[in-house]
Amino acid sequence: MNLREKYNIPNNAVITIAGTVGVGKSTMTKSLAKALNFRTSFEKVDTNPYLDKYYKDFKKWSFHLQIYFLAERFKEAKRIFEYGGGFVQDRSIYEDTGIFARMQYEKGNMTKEDYETYTSLFDAMVMTPFFHHPDLLIYLEGSFEDILARIKERGRPMEQETPVEYWQEMYERYTNWINNFQECPILRININDYDLYKDESSLEEIISKIGYILNESKAYKK
Ligand SMILES: Nc1ncnc2c1ncn2[C@@H]1O[C@H](COP(=O)(O)OP(=O)(O)O)[C@@H](O)[C@H]1O
Ligand SMILES: Nc1ncnc2c1ncn2[C@H]1C[C@H](O)[C@@H](COP(=O)(O)O)O1
Helix, strand or coil, X not given: CCHHXXXXXXXXXXXXXXXXXXXXXXXXXXXXXXXXXXXXECCCCCCCCCHHHHHHCHHHHHHHHHHHHHHXXXXXXXXXXHHCCCEEEECCHHHHHHHHHHHHHHCCCCCHHHHHHHHHHHHHHHCCCCCCCCCEEEEEECCHHHHHHHHHHHCCXXXXXXXXXXXXXXXXXXXXXXXCCCCCCEEEEEHHHCCCCCCCHHHHHHHHHHHHHHHHHHHHHC
């Protein structure tokens, strides 16, 4: 019996991994999908035509980048829908709107008109049949110092050159955002409580919690 069956996780479940930049979403997405035999949905970073430019000039590129991410997330939502679920997704669409777009608008790096265009496009997209809330959002959290160390260790040049205040503000926004998040069930995991590299059993513990929450929320929906 595999771990998905052992913990009674439906094979059409959609699990989204959320959390600030560098916290460990992609690493968790890969490990979890492998253990559950699910497909993965990743963000495009290396082939993103705006990301480098965005980090160099937020004001000029914020709107372009948000539209790009929104289009990508929508295509992924459609792909997940067409497969009928069974996915682990690296970052949710809610973070694009609730964290990044909002932050750049509030900092004056996106005009009111651009922000309204962006949010109306988002609202129209989530009304389509392709878009479903995830069955579970796993929120990865840790201390700001630990997360900053991971950004440094990963070493993407554009992120190294970004002032630490950007990461600090994002960290604080994430803390507020998750405390008010209500779109789907949440599992909060502290990055000090597992080690996917050295301790394989820590993933099973996470999967058992996922199974518990998914089955609880299923019972609640009945
Ligand atoms: N469980 C972990 N223990 C130690 N280092 C980790 C762990 N998960 C991720 N990392 C490291 O942290 C950095 C950021 O991880 P990544 O998964 O790319 O984060 P994200 O997708 O949230 O930006 C990478 O260098 C990765 O190797
Ligand atoms: N919606 C977004 N706006 C701005 N920047 C974003 C958005 N979504 C992701 N990003 C950036 C942050 C990182 O530099 C890369 C990849 O994110 P990660 O959290 O490392 O997976 O894209």
